[in-house]
Each structure stands twice: as structure tokens, then as C-alpha cells.
Amino acid sequence: MIIILGAMDGELAEFLDALDDRIDEDWTDFTFHRGWLESRQVVVTKSGVGKTMSAMVTQHLIDTYAPRAIVFTGLAGGHIAHT
Numbered sequence: 001m002i003i004i005l006g007a008m009d010g011e012l013a014e015f016l017d018a019l020d021d022r023i024d025e026d027w028t029d030f031t032f033h034r035g036w037l038e039s040r041q042v043v044v045t046k047s048g049v050g051k052t053m054s055a056m057v058t059q060h061l062i063d064t065y066a067p068r069a070i071v072f073t074g075l076a077g078g079h080i081a082h083t
Contacts, residue, residue: 003061003070004044005054011074015044027064030057043067 006012016022019035019042026032033044043065047054058070 001065001067002040002042003058003065003067004042005047005058005061005070005072006044006074007047007049007054008074009046012044012046015042015073019044027060032061047072 004012004015006015015037016033018037019033020037022033022035024031024033030045030048035042035044043061045057045061047057054072061067061070
């Protein structure tokens with residue numbers, strides 16, 4: 001089992017589109033999308049923004065699925081100050 005996490009929907013859209021035999025599982029306010037990508041069993045889910053939410057969801061996924069690997073996909077936001 002491999003976990004694929006992203007903070008926002010747009011970061012996960014292509015993974016979800018490619019997911020075979022998809023089963024959606026709800027936990028609190030989160031939906032875990034379990035299925036197959038390229039002959040590997042995966043869970044794709046959105047963690048939400050922020051360290052606390054990411055940590056909570058990741059720990060639940062570890063406890064529930066005992067993954068071999070966790071991949072976090074997406075972009076880190078940034079701000080450029082103009083003076």
C-alpha cells in the first residue's frame with residue numbers, strides 16, 4: 001500500500017482520474033480514495049492545508065493502512081513582498 005497525499009483537490013485530480021477499482025472511504029471530514037495505480041494498491045487523499053491537519057490525517061493513514069511509503073504531492077506556497 002502506498003499513500004498519496006496532497007493539500008488541495010487540484011494536486012490530486014490526475015491521480016484520482018487514473019485510479020482503478022476506486023472505493024471511497026470516509027473518516028471525519030476526509031475521504032480516502034482506495035484503488036490501484038499501475039498495479040500498485042494506493043490510497044489518495046487530501047490532507048488539507050497546515051501542519052496540524054497533515055499530521056492528523058497522516059497518522060490515521062499509517063494506523064489504518066500500514067503503508068510501505070507515503071508521497072506528498074503539491075506545491076509550497078510563497079509570497080514575494082514588493083517594496
